[in-house]
Amino acid sequence: MTTVSDQSLQNKSQRGFAPLAIARIKGAQRANQLAIYLIYAAIFAFMVFGTIASIKTFHDNQLLYQLFYNLPYALVALTIPITVYDALVIYRYRLNQPSMIAMTIGVSTIILLGGLLFADTAWLGLSCWLGVAFLFKVSFKRFFNFLEADKEADVVKEA
Numbered sequence: 001m002t003t004v005s006d007q008s009l010q011n012k013s014q015r016g017f018a019p020l021a022i023a024r025i026k027g028a029q030r031a032n033q034l035a036i037y038l039i040y041a042a043i044f045a046f047m048v049f050g051t052i053a054s055i056k057t058f059h060d061n062q063l064l065y066q067l068f069y070n071l072p073y074a075l076v077a078l079t080i081p082i083t084v085y086d087a088l089v090i091y092r093y094r095l096n097q098p099s100m101i102a103m104t105i106g107v108s109t110i111i112l113l114g115g116l117l118f119a120d121t122a123w124l125g126l127s128c129w130l131g132v133a134f135l136f137k138v139s140f141k142r143f144f145n146f147l148e149a150d151k152e153a154d155v156v157k158e159a
Contacts, residue, residue, distance in 0.1 A: 015150050021093060022147070028089035029140040035079040035086070035133040042075035076126045079133055086136045096139045104132050 012019055049068035058064050084105065091101050112125025 014147050017093070017147075025089060025093060025095070025140070025143065028086050029144075031082050032086045032133060032136050032140060035082040036137060038075045038079050038082075039130055039133060042072040045075065046072040073122060073126060076129055077122075080129055083129065083132045083136060087132075090136060090139055093143075095143045096136075100135075104135055108132055 014022065017025075045067065049064055049071065052058055053061065053064040053068045087101050087105050090096050091098055108125065108128035108131075111128050112122060115121050115123070115125045
């Protein structure tokens with residue numbers, strides 16, 4: 001059931017994108033920003049706990065070693081479901097080429113699973129997932145720049 005406010009929103013499409021679609025894309029952009037913050041936190045945790053663990057006094061501290069070794073993996077692994085959701089939104093609204101989305105998600109997944117199954121390590125696969133979030137950030141930025149250019153063109157036409 002649509003309400004009056006929903007009907008007024010449906011009439012204000014931008015470049016063929018319904019307001020609900022734009023709201024969903026903005027939500028995915030916010031989720032992607034969270035993924036990027038988690039990546040920054042992983043890098044920061046790796047540097048801080050690695051530096052502290054390398055100090056001679058803390059060489060035998062198991063907690064610092066586990067934080068240095070596992071926390072960055074866990075933080076990057078938390079970004080995987082977020083980036084998969086972003087990929088589905090980007091694919092649904094065709095914000096990027098489908099082959100590019102399939103390649104980034106596919107290669108990252110294959111390298112992660114291959115490393116876990118055959119090399120007993122996840123560092124290379126998780127490093128691939130770092131790049132996925134930043135690629136999607138660029139896709140969202142390009143889309144919203146596209147919409148802003150449309151608004152500016154409408155302002156020029158009215159003047």
